[in-house]
Amino acid sequence: MSARGIDFLDRWLAENLPTLVGADIISVGKATEKLFHDAQREGIDGAEVAEGVGGSVYEAILDAIVHYQTPGITD
Numbered sequence: 001m002s003a004r005g006i007d008f009l010d011r012w013l014a015e016n017l018p019t020l021v022g023a024d025i026i027s028v029g030k031a032t033e034k035l036f037h038d039a040q041r042e043g044i045d046g047a048e049v050a051e052g053v054g055g056s057v058y059e060a061i062l063d064a065i066v067h068y069q070t071p072g073i074t075d
Contacts, residue, residue, distance in 0.1 A: 005052030
């Protein structure tokens, strides 16, 4: 597993997830493209990120959106 890839994904989600909550399928696809672009800018290959999640980066982003809880709000 690529620690560098998963660390990047964790940081990227922390920075971008609040703006993605409620996103539709097309928006999630665009977010996935942005994630790969941002990773490449940092010298991280998309394969490292995919290896870090153990599968689909798209599904990982979608799962993060579905399970996102607004900070400070509890059920």
